[in-house]
Amino acid sequence: MVAPSPQDVAVSTTRRIPGTNRLEAFSDGVVAIIVTLLIFEVRLPDVPANASNAEMLAAFGSIWPKFASFTVSFFTVAIYWVNHHNFFAGVTHTDWKLLWANNLLLFFLAIVPFTTAVLGDHLGQPIAVAAYALNLGLAAAAFTLMGWYVLLRARLIDPRISDPARRFEVRRSLIGTSLYLLAAPLGLVAPVAAELLFVAIPIAYIAPGLFGPIGAELRELS
Amino acid sequence: MVAPSPQDVAVSTTRRIPGTNRLEAFSDGVVAIIVTLLIFEVRLPDVPANASNAEMLAAFGSIWPKFASFTVSFFTVAIYWVNHHNFFAGVTHTDWKLLWANNLLLFFLAIVPFTTAVLGDHLGQPIAVAAYALNLGLAAAAFTLMGWYVLLRARLIDPRISDPARRFEVRRSLIGTSLYLLAAPLGLVAPVAAELLFVAIPIAYIAPGLFGPIGAELRELS
Amino acid sequence: MVAPSPQDVAVSTTRRIPGTNRLEAFSDGVVAIIVTLLIFEVRLPDVPANASNAEMLAAFGSIWPKFASFTVSFFTVAIYWVNHHNFFAGVTHTDWKLLWANNLLLFFLAIVPFTTAVLGDHLGQPIAVAAYALNLGLAAAAFTLMGWYVLLRARLIDPRISDPARRFEVRRSLIGTSLYLLAAPLGLVAPVAAELLFVAIPIAYIAPGLFGPIGAELRELS
Amino acid sequence: MVAPSPQDVAVSTTRRIPGTNRLEAFSDGVVAIIVTLLIFEVRLPDVPANASNAEMLAAFGSIWPKFASFTVSFFTVAIYWVNHHNFFAGVTHTDWKLLWANNLLLFFLAIVPFTTAVLGDHLGQPIAVAAYALNLGLAAAAFTLMGWYVLLRARLIDPRISDPARRFEVRRSLIGTSLYLLAAPLGLVAPVAAELLFVAIPIAYIAPGLFGPIGAELRELS
Numbered sequence: 031m032v033a034p035s036p037q038d039v040a041v042s043t044t045r046r047i048p049g050t051n052r053l054e055a056f057s058d059g060v061v062a063i064i065v066t067l068l069i070f071e072v073r074l075p076d077v078p079a080n081a082s083n084a085e086m087l088a089a090f091g092s093i094w095p096k097f098a099s100f101t102v103s104f105f106t107v108a109i110y111w112v113n114h115h116n117f118f119a120g121v122t123h124t125d126w127k128l129l130w131a132n133n134l135l136l137f138f139l140a141i142v143p144f145t146t147a148v149l150g151d152h153l154g155q156p157i158a159v160a161a162y163a164l165n166l167g168l169a170a171a172a173f174t175l176m177g178w179y180v181l182l183r184a185r186l187i188d189p190r191i192s193d194p195a196r197r198f199e200v201r202r203s204l205i206g207t208s209l210y211l212l213a214a215p216l217g218l219v220a221p222v223a224a225e226l227l228f229v230a231i232p233i234a235y236i237a238p239g240l241f242g243p244i245g246a247e248l249r250e251l252s
Numbered sequence: 253m254v255a256p257s258p259q260d261v262a263v264s265t266t267r268r269i270p271g272t273n274r275l276e277a278f279s280d281g282v283v284a285i286i287v288t289l290l291i292f293e294v295r296l297p298d299v300p301a302n303a304s305n306a307e308m309l310a311a312f313g314s315i316w317p318k319f320a321s322f323t324v325s326f327f328t329v330a331i332y333w334v335n336h337h338n339f340f341a342g343v344t345h346t347d348w349k350l351l352w353a354n355n356l357l358l359f360f361l362a363i364v365p366f367t368t369a370v371l372g373d374h375l376g377q378p379i380a381v382a383a384y385a386l387n388l389g390l391a392a393a394a395f396t397l398m399g400w401y402v403l404l405r406a407r408l409i410d411p412r413i414s415d416p417a418r419r420f421e422v423r424r425s426l427i428g429t430s431l432y433l434l435a436a437p438l439g440l441v442a443p444v445a446a447e448l449l450f451v452a453i454p455i456a457y458i459a460p461g462l463f464g465p466i467g468a469e470l471r472e473l474s
Numbered sequence: 475m476v477a478p479s480p481q482d483v484a485v486s487t488t489r490r491i492p493g494t495n496r497l498e499a500f501s502d503g504v505v506a507i508i509v510t511l512l513i514f515e516v517r518l519p520d521v522p523a524n525a526s527n528a529e530m531l532a533a534f535g536s537i538w539p540k541f542a543s544f545t546v547s548f549f550t551v552a553i554y555w556v557n558h559h560n561f562f563a564g565v566t567h568t569d570w571k572l573l574w575a576n577n578l579l580l581f582f583l584a585i586v587p588f589t590t591a592v593l594g595d596h597l598g599q600p601i602a603v604a605a606y607a608l609n610l611g612l613a614a615a616a617f618t619l620m621g622w623y624v625l626l627r628a629r630l631i632d633p634r635i636s637d638p639a640r641r642f643e644v645r646r647s648l649i650g651t652s653l654y655l656l657a658a659p660l661g662l663v664a665p666v667a668a669e670l671l672f673v674a675i676p677i678a679y680i681a682p683g684l685f686g687p688i689g690a691e692l693r694e695l696s
Numbered sequence: 697m698v699a700p701s702p703q704d705v706a707v708s709t710t711r712r713i714p715g716t717n718r719l720e721a722f723s724d725g726v727v728a729i730i731v732t733l734l735i736f737e738v739r740l741p742d743v744p745a746n747a748s749n750a751e752m753l754a755a756f757g758s759i760w761p762k763f764a765s766f767t768v769s770f771f772t773v774a775i776y777w778v779n780h781h782n783f784f785a786g787v788t789h790t791d792w793k794l795l796w797a798n799n800l801l802l803f804f805l806a807i808v809p810f811t812t813a814v815l816g817d818h819l820g821q822p823i824a825v826a827a828y829a830l831n832l833g834l835a836a837a838a839f840t841l842m843g844w845y846v847l848l849r850a851r852l853i854d855p856r857i858s859d860p861a862r863r864f865e866v867r868r869s870l871i872g873t874s875l876y877l878l879a880a881p882l883g884l885v886a887p888v889a890a891e892l893l894f895v896a897i898p899i900a901y902i903a904p905g906l907f908g909p910i911g912a913e914l915r916e917l918s
Contacts, residue, residue, distance in 0.1 A: 052276060052280060052337050053337075054718060054721075055276075055277060055280050055721060056280045056283070056284055056333060056337075058718060058721050058722045058725055059280055059281055059284030059285070059503075059725055060284045060287065060288050061722070062284075062722055062725030062726045062728075062729060063284060063285055063288040063289070063725070063729055064288055065726065065802070065806060066726050066729040066730055066733070066806050067288070067289075067292070067729070067733075068806070069806050069807055069809055069810050070733070070809070072810050073810075073813070074813075074814055074817075077817075077818070079818075081818065081821060083821075083822055083823050083884075086818070086821055086822075086823035086824065087823055090823070090827070101803075104803055104806065105799070105803070108799045108802075108803075111722060112792065112795050112796075112799070115718050115719075115722075115795070126334065126458070129334050129337070130334075130458065133327070133330045133334070136287070136330075137323075137326055137327070137330075140287060140288050140290070140291050140326065141291055143291055143292065144291050144294050144295075147295070147296075148296055151296075151299075152299070152301075152303065152308070155303060155305075155308055156305055156308075157305050157308035157309055157312070158308065161312070218305075236792070236796065274498060274502060274559050275559075277498075277499060277502050278502045278505070278506055278555060278559075281502055281503055281506030281507070281725075282506045282509065282510050284506075285506060285507055285510040285511070286510055289510070289511075289514070348556070348680070351556050351559070352556075352680065355549070355552045355556070358509070358552075359545075359548055359549070359552075362509060362510050362512070362513050362548065363513055365513055365514065366513050366516050366517075369517070369518075370518055373518075373521075374521070374523075374525065374530070377525060377527075377530055378527055378530075379527050379530035379531055379534070380530065383534070440527075496720060496724060496781050497781075499720075499721060499724050500724045500727070500728055500777060500781075503724055503725055503728030503729070504728045504731065504732050506728075507728060507729055507732040507733070508732055511732070511733075511736070570778070570902070573778050573781070574778075574902065577771070577774045577778070580731070580774075581767075581770055581771070581774075584731060584732050584734070584735050584770065585735055587735055587736065588735050588738050588739075591739070591740075592740050595740075595743075596743070596745075596747065596752070599747060599749075599752055600749055600752075601749050601752035601753055601756070602752065605756070662749075
């Protein structure tokens with residue numbers, strides 16, 4: 031056990047509550063509902079009661095943009111959950127500012143079904159693409175803000191985690207945020223290029239942060 | 253450890269069950285669903301398949317009242333969750349009356365998506381504004397009732413918490429209740445003024461009660 | 475600590491798993507979703523954009539049957555949750571038959587939003603009333619079956635709980651089941667009388683079973 | 697306590713996190729939402745306000761295909777939950793590949809409300825039947841992949857569980873997967889036969905895996 035660094039003492043003016051259980055449970059609930067409700071935007075168009083196989087296949091084929099945006103949003107939001115899960119595995123305390131940074135993240139995630147539905151109806155439309163990028167960019171920015179607050183500002187994790195590991199994690203989050211926020215203007219001029227980013231960014235974040243330097247330090251300490 | 257006060261002994265006629273885990277989990281579930289489903293009232297109007305950017309922006313612009321009422325309701329209900337989270341951090345027991353006070357709170361919160369949808373469709377309409385205010389006022393009243401029952405009547409929290417700290421918390425809750433219940437008649441004559449209250453009241457409650465006198469006493473005792 | 479009774483030993487042929495956490499979490503989730511989604515059946519009819527207060531009040535007034543059936547169903551399902559909460563506070567083990575008795579209960583509860591919507595659209599219609607009564611009667615029967623299995627058949631609670639207390643609880647559950655199943659044929663000839671039962675039965679079950687004889691014995695043992 | 701087998705040491709290159717609580721809570725949430733939302737596809741057709749009993753019964757009768765597919769899907773997804781519940785009772789660690797195998801399972805389960813709605817509208821249509829079979833087959837394949845990864849590849853359960861018991865469990869899962877994937881082409885030529893499989897397969901999986909050889913070994917070890 032190492033003594034808390036001076037910064038950790040210095041910032042302890044905001045009152046802290048031990049544990050993150052209910053914050054995690056509430057976030058799990060919100061994210062579980064978001065990913066599950068996304069499918070309710072995917073509906074087959076009206077098909078006659080005794081439709082032929084060809085008519086039925088055509089109906090399925092006609093909704094591929096909705097299904098594609100459902101799939102991308104499902105896995106994008108699932109990646110937020112995986113990263114949230116791993117991020118909070120290292121957090122030891124909450125304070126009300128952390129609760130609100132998390133609520134801000136959940137707010138932007140809660141909007142994803144709306145922008146996904148718009149994108150599913152207008153897959154190539156520049157404004158629809160930019161709105162989706164802006165939505166995910168603001169969610170990523172809220173996650174970055176939360177990471178900065180927990181790791182560098184209020185220092186609500188194990189004080190023995192090194193500052194370089196903390197900064198690595200915040201920078202990692204900032205890259206995703208920047209890419210989404212760049213995809214918004216890009217979508218206005220080249221919607222397909224922005225949509226390729228919507229597929230590529232989540233893939234880059236599949237292996238979550240706990241398996242990075244903070245996770246390595248936490249495992250050595252335990 | 254201080255002996256329970258005479259009042260704490262006197263009121264122990266209703267049977268109590270230790271722990272609040274399932275009450276918290278059920279409340280978390282209900283609130284998570286409410287905040288997440290609010291977005292499903294926000295839908296883009298029908299836009300032609302190959303809409304221009306101008307048509308698309310106009311469609312987004314036309315739903316700003318729905319988006320504004322979604323945003324206010326999201327954060328208002330989120331504040332209930334934050335305060336619920338912090339309130340129950342100090343509660344040690346449940347009894348069936350507490351379960352029902354909590355169910356009454358959840359009942360009024362469950363109606364929020366309905367009054368939010370009405371407000372989103374009729375932002376300046378006096379009856380729509382008054383209905384929203386009444387809904388939130390009844391939810392706040394249920395929270396106040398629950399606080400009064402737990403803190404002053406059944407005394408289901410740590411008996412060492414002082415009576416002035418308990419009364420402070422109930423009075424604090426009563427102010428919000430009163431403001432919403434005043435906003436209902438106000439909305440009938442000045443809808444915009446009532447709507448400014450819908451934005452202002454939550455902001456005043458962002459820093460939750462646990463960081464008030466009860467929280468301070470709990471931290472000194474632990 | 476008292477030795478398990480012969481019956482408790484005799485029935486231990488089905489494999490048991492200690493703990494009921496995930497069963498409770500899953501049930502909490504299902505019930506939280508049901509009570510929250512009920513409000514989505516309550517919608518204001520279309521009202522002109524600049525509606526007068528009189529038109530708005532008329533719109534609210536026109537949906538009172540939907541609001542009444544929402545309210546009754548919300549508190550009826552909430553009572554199931556309260557009783558479920560208290561019932562499982564005494565259960566120490568699960569086996570696969572208990573999981574399925576619980577799933578059967580959740581199945582009938584999951585149908586409640588459907589029969590509630592039908593009742594809200596056809597408040598006085600005999601078939602609608604009978605369908606609602608049958609739905610709640612089957613849910614109550616599933617709860618009775620689960621209670622009988624846990625208390626008297628597989629004996630998955632503290633073996634020191636007396637047989638009279640167990641039988642009291644099963645009989646108490648059987649009364650509610652019988653009343654709902656009688657309300658179904660009653661609804662066909664006297665819908666209003668059946669609907670009065672829909673209001674009266676939940677009120678009789680507000681004070682839950684844990685505060686009955688099993689709860690009293692559990693508290694003396696702990 | 698037995699020493700870990702050489703294989704268990706050999707595969708420990710991917711970083712592991714102890715505990716599966718949040719993975720279970722998130723999965724419980726997603727599955728609870730899926731089973732509860734299925735009923736929202738079941739709606740009575742428009743019936744006149746003062747409908748006769750005969751008209752009302754006809755309306756109920758007309759939606760039996762929706763109700764039948766709701767019922768089959770409810771219990772099929774509930775069986776996934778029961779098996780998931782019992783499977784994770786034996787898992788001691790997670791790593792990011794397990795999180796993603798589980799997310800893949802949840803992805804296919806989240807699609808079930810869509811294919812159920814299609815089947816409810818087109819009960820005898822070959823493409824609708826094949827789509828439902830393919831959906832459930834992919835979900836079963838994801839469960840099999842997860843089982844193989846946990847039991848045989850990453851070995852994230854108690855190392856004392858024997859290899860024959862592990863292989864039994866994976867083979868058991870593979871049978872269900874194969875039956876659903878065979879039901880897809882079968883549905884194209886004989887929809888009713890495939891639909892009988894949709895009823896028969898879940899019944900065969902009602903008694904879950906924990907009560908098989910792994911469960912027996914876990915109970916002997918504890």
